[in-house]
Amino acid sequence: MKISRVMSYLKLHSKSFLRSKSGVFFVILLPVLFMVIFGSIFGSSGESKATVAVQNLSGTNESWNLVKVINKTGVFTVNLVSPNENLTSYMAANTIDQGVLIPANFSTNYNLGVVFIKFIYNPSDQVSLAMSQVLQNALLKYYTEGTGKTVAVYPAALSTQLTKPVDYYIPGLMGFTMLNGINSMIYQVPNYREKKIFRQLSFAGLTKPEWLASSTIFYFIITLVSDLIIYLVGRGLYGANISISPENLLMTVLVIFFGLITFMSVGLLAGLLTHNEETASVVGNVIFFPMLFLSGVFFPISLMPSYLQTVSAFLPLTYFVKALNGLMIYHNLSSVLPSIIIMGIASVTLFIVSSRLASRVDNM
Amino acid sequence: MPGIVEVRNLRKSYAKLEAVKGISFEVGYGEVFSLLGPNGAGKTTTVEILEGLRKRSSGDVTVMGRDPEKSMNELRTTVGILPQDFNFIYNITPREALDYYKESLGLEADPGEVLARVELTDSADTVFEKLSGGQKQKMGVAIALLNDPDLVFLDEPTAGLDPVSRRALWKVIEDMKARGKSIILTTHYLDEAEKLADHVAIVNRGVIIASGTPKEIVSMHHKADRIMLSGSDKLQSILSSMQIHHKREGRYLVIESDSIDALFSIVERLKGSSGDIEDLILKRETLEDVFVRMVGEEAAYEN
Numbered sequence: 165m166k167i168s169r170v171m172s173y174l175k176l177h178s179k180s181f182l183r184s185k186s187g188v189f190f191v192i193l194l195p196v197l198f199m200v201i202f203g204s205i206f207g208s209s210g211e212s213k214a215t216v217a218v219q220n221l222s223g224t225n226e227s228w229n230l231v232k233v234i235n236k237t238g239v240f241t242v243n244l245v246s247p248n249e250n251l252t253s254y255m256a257a258n259t260i261d262q263g264v265l266i267p268a269n270f271s272t273n274y275n276l277g278v279v280f281i282k283f284i285y286n287p288s289d290q291v292s293l294a295m296s297q298v299l300q301n302a303l304l305k306y307y308t309e310g311t312g313k314t315v316a317v318y319p320a321a322l323s324t325q326l327t328k329p330v331d332y333y334i335p336g337l338m339g340f341t342m343l344n345g346i347n348s349m350i351y352q353v354p355n356y357r358e359k360k361i362f363r364q365l366s367f368a369g370l371t372k373p374e375w376l377a378s379s380t381i382f383y384f385i386i387t388l389v390s391d392l393i394i395y396l397v398g399r400g401l402y403g404a405n406i407s408i409s410p411e412n413l414l415m416t417v418l419v420i421f422f423g424l425i426t427f428m429s430v431g432l433l434a435g436l437l438t439h440n441e442e443t444a445s446v447v448g449n450v451i452f453f454p455m456l457f458l459s460g461v462f463f464p465i466s467l468m469p470s471y472l473q474t475v476s477a478f479l480p481l482t483y484f485v486k487a488l489n490g491l492m493i494y495h496n497l498s499s500v501l502p503s504i505i506i507m508g509i510a511s512v513t514l515f516i517v518s519s520r521l522a523s524r525v526d527n528m
Numbered sequence: 529m530p531g532i533v534e535v536r537n538l539r540k541s542y543a544k545l546e547a548v549k550g551i552s553f554e555v556g557y558g559e560v561f562s563l564l565g566p567n568g569a570g571k572t573t574t575v576e577i578l579e580g581l582r583k584r585s586s587g588d589v590t591v592m593g594r595d596p597e598k599s600m601n602e603l604r605t606t607v608g609i610l611p612q613d614f615n616f617i618y619n620i621t622p623r624e625a626l627d628y629y630k631e632s633l634g635l636e637a638d639p640g641e642v643l644a645r646v647e648l649t650d651s652a653d654t655v656f657e658k659l660s661g662g663q664k665q666k667m668g669v670a671i672a673l674l675n676d677p678d679l680v681f682l683d684e685p686t687a688g689l690d691p692v693s694r695r696a697l698w699k700v701i702e703d704m705k706a707r708g709k710s711i712i713l714t715t716h717y718l719d720e721a722e723k724l725a726d727h728v729a730i731v732n733r734g735v736i737i738a739s740g741t742p743k744e745i746v747s748m749h750h751k752a753d754r755i756m757l758s759g760s761d762k763l764q765s766i767l768s769s770m771q772i773h774h775k776r777e778g779r780y781l782v783i784e785s786d787s788i789d790a791l792f793s794i795v796e797r798l799k800g801s802s803g804d805i806e807d808l809i810l811k812r813e814t815l816e817d818v819f820v821r822m823v824g825e826e827a828a829y830e831n
């Protein structure tokens with residue numbers, strides 16, 4: 165393995181890649197395009213009025229009066245939640261970022277001169293924070309000026325963060341970008357073989373391990389760039405509630421790497437087995453599309469019918485997307501760590517096996 | 529001193545087909561060695577074994593004293609290769625390709641100068657798929673020559689080149705030879721071999737059927753120089769009356785002899801009949817004639 169050869173092939177391949185419109189489209193633009201489409205459909209930034217979920221556990225006249233006050237601010241669309249429901253679950257299910265809980269003992273407090281309510285907000289959402297301020301001010305104005313009561317808004321950050329559909333798309337689309345590993349190899353290998361391009365490149369001393377190392381570096385960088393764009397667009401434009409904590413960052417990058425080399429290996433094996441680009445493209449699609457739709461890229465797997473859930477359990481991408489969800493949405497490293505370790509071992513093994521096989525193939 | 533390339537009893541089988549059936553030859557330092565042969569003769573197979581691209585079935589092969597199957601990578605900076613059907617990444621330009629080889633091999637070479645030598649400067653920044661067939665070929669030659677190799681393999685380098693480019697490439701090959709480089713040249717063009725090669729091996733069906741300098745081959749396998757005559761109807765009876773053996777080939781009456789002097793004396797004797805002669809062609813047998821005849825005879829013999 166000689167670094168200078170890895171680098172000069174990297175340079176050559178980058179040029180070729182950036183010049184090929186389809187490559188840039190599929191690897192960088194398509195995931196971002198998906199992000200924009202789904203973000204626009206499910207994102208929260210387009211709403212002019214914020215929805216507030218209001219649950220009245222008291223039911224007294226005074227408490228209903230408070231609901232009216234909230235309504236009158238003109239800032240909120242009140243969404244009444246039945247007292248039998250769990251407010252935070254309801255908010256999660258309906259992707260509402262702010263909630264008001266009027267406690268059962270509201271009137272008792274009220275008669276003692278205190279307007280006490282619980283305001284539930286989503287700390288990672290800027291809009292939600294601002295809304296809590298708006299609500300407090302409105303209540304203060306109404307109650308202190310009009311009735312001389314003390315207002316006590318008890319802020320409660322959502323302990324389990326709310327997930328909006330747009331949140332799912334970020335790890336999902338990051339999973340989608342891993343699938344570029346398949347495309348990186350499945351067309352190139354038969355093409356390089358058919359046209360004897362690898363042989364021609366090898367006249368510069370380039371070996372197959374060097375070629376693979378170079379390709380891995382290239383697609384890893386491209387994938388990280390495209391994931392970063394997805395992350396920034398998702399958060400910045402569509403207010404996705406996801407974040408990667410510094411302590412999870414390395415793990416997230418590792419999961420992306422393992423995913424990439426898994427799918428590069430899959431693409432490499434498929435590319436070695438097919439003898440021309442047309443067959444490769446059919447085989448590629450057969451591998452690609454089920455994973456695209458059944459691995460939690462676009463819809464949470466829990467929403468799928470059970471027989472499809474069974475299928476998804478057999479697709480490797482499922483586990484990478486799950487791991488990213490765990491890291492980015494639930495911030496629960498310990499629960500995903502064992503599976504990340506298994507994925508790491510499996511992906512590295514697969515990569516070694518497939519590259520050994522590629523090295524054995526003579527006429528490439 | 530052993531040659532820069534040595535081949536002893538080389539054999540190569542593909543599944544059932546034995547493409548090379550015991551070939552031996554030696555290429556001396558500074559020599560242009562040409563492999564001639566019809567399609568499927570086994571030239572590319574032989575050359576690619578020497579380039580370390582294919583495994584031989586048996587026999588001994590050395591290139592610069594090494595076994596190419598094992599240590600080709602150590603020869604990358606001193607050996608240049610133009611494979612038959614040269615191909616490259618479709619959207620990369622000749623200049624970028626040369627930069628790739630230069631950087632990977634750590635060469636001092638000047639890509640611009642090499643591009644100029646093969647007359648590709650004008651298209652140096654055109655992506656491969658947009659180059660013409662001949663320009664693609666030139667790019668392949670440029671890659672083969674970039675490392676200023678001591679030994680260069682050119683598998684049909686002038687295939688697809690126009691006559692001017694062909695001659696330009698001949699010039700490149702002659703220059704290399706003048707600088708003491710060794711060249712193994714595969715070609716279908718016999719004039720090319722005749723002009724450039726110090727040594728020619730004619731390969732047919734996996735065996736060498738003739739070997740030597742172009743002159744040696746012609747004289748060794750020499751059958752006949754010939755006079756070709758056309759003219760009035762009387763010509764035939766004139767020849768018969770002079771008891772000159774002849775045959776008809778189309779509009780020509782052909783007199784063959786293995787001695788050129790005998791032919792000159794026949795021309796002398798025909799002086800008196802010059803009024804009946806329209807064309808008089810004295811033709812020496814070329815390498816091409818020998819080649820076509822030898823390969824043709826082999827085919828006839830097989831059948």
Ligand SMILES: Nc1ncnc2c1ncn2[C@@H]1O[C@H](COP(=O)(O)OP(=O)(O)OP(=O)(O)O)[C@@H](O)[C@H]1O
Pocket residue numbers: 542545547565566567568569570571572573574612
């Ligand atoms: N990879 C291969 N697998 C199977 N058979 C092959 C392979 N390469 C060549 N052959 C066969 O070996 C024989 C010699 O082929 P080769 O390419 O060496 O001929 P050549 O002399 O270079 O011909 P040409 O002048 O057409 O280039 C042919 O019959 C060919 O079909």
Ligand SMILES: [Mg+2]
Pocket residue numbers: 571572573612683
């Ligand atoms: Mg050939």
